[in-house]
Amino acid sequence: MPRTEKQWEEIRENRKAQIMETALELFANEGYYSTSISKIAKKAGISKGLMYNYFTSKEQLIREIIDKGIQDLATTFDQDEDGVLTDTEFHFMINKIFEILQENIRYWRLYFSLIMQASVHRLVHEGFAKLVPRLLDIQIHYFKKKGVADPLAEAIFFAAVLDGIAFNHVIDPDHFPVEKIKNLIIEKFSHINSENYET
Numbered sequence: 001m002p003r004t005e006k007q008w009e010e011i012r013e014n015r016k017a018q019i020m021e022t023a024l025e026l027f028a029n030e031g032y033y034s035t036s037i038s039k040i041a042k043k044a045g046i047s048k049g050l051m052y053n054y055f056t057s058k059e060q061l062i063r064e065i066i067d068k069g070i071q072d073l074a075t076t077f078d079q080d081e082d083g084v085l086t087d088t089e090f091h092f093m094i095n096k097i098f099e100i101l102q103e104n105i106r107y108w109r110l111y112f113s114l115i116m117q118a119s120v121h122r123l124v125h126e127g128f129a130k131l132v133p134r135l136l137d138i139q140i141h142y143f144k145k146k147g148v149a150d151p152l153a154e155a156i157f158f159a160a161v162l163d164g165i166a167f168n169h170v171i172d173p174d175h176f177p178v179e180k181i182k183n184l185i186i187e188k189f190s191h192i193n194s195e196n197y198e199t
Helices: 005-030 038-042 048-054 058-074 085-101 105-115 118-145 150-171 178-190
Strands: none
Touching: 005 038, 005 048, 005 058, 005 105, 038 048, 038 058, 058 085, 058 105, 058 118, 085 105, 085 150, 085 178, 105 118, 105 150, 118 150, 150 178
């Protein structure tokens, strides 16, 4: 029986995900510039020509890999996408971030290793530049309503804390007290002058 259009689309998406996972591993372990399209295709078990049916270049491939990671985490920041972070959404965000990290520790370990490469960061800077201001604005608004004297500094500090915690968690998950750390973050950042907070 001939495959339906939906089935072909699923096959395409699965193959694309396989290529991205293979490329992520090679980029992270061997370096972006040291990894060729040919090497990715060989490890993924497809021809180099077929690779170009999914990604027009190595640059497009790396950008899609990084963008997927950014979007996976960014979707936790504002559940209803109204630009306002409530206490409930804040708690959800913290829990969801750790849930996402724990679901695939290996993926995120490779991901963080990849984005720390200076050459890669230059390539994907545009994607970060588009997303970060929006997420930062949401956090600034949240901390402003909390009565924080310098909401911008608090938002940057909060983001840096999350980055550091996420990195340490994926590097050594067996010795990382997830629940205690989550509670500390929520206690530190969601109860600042909470009597001044209006939902």
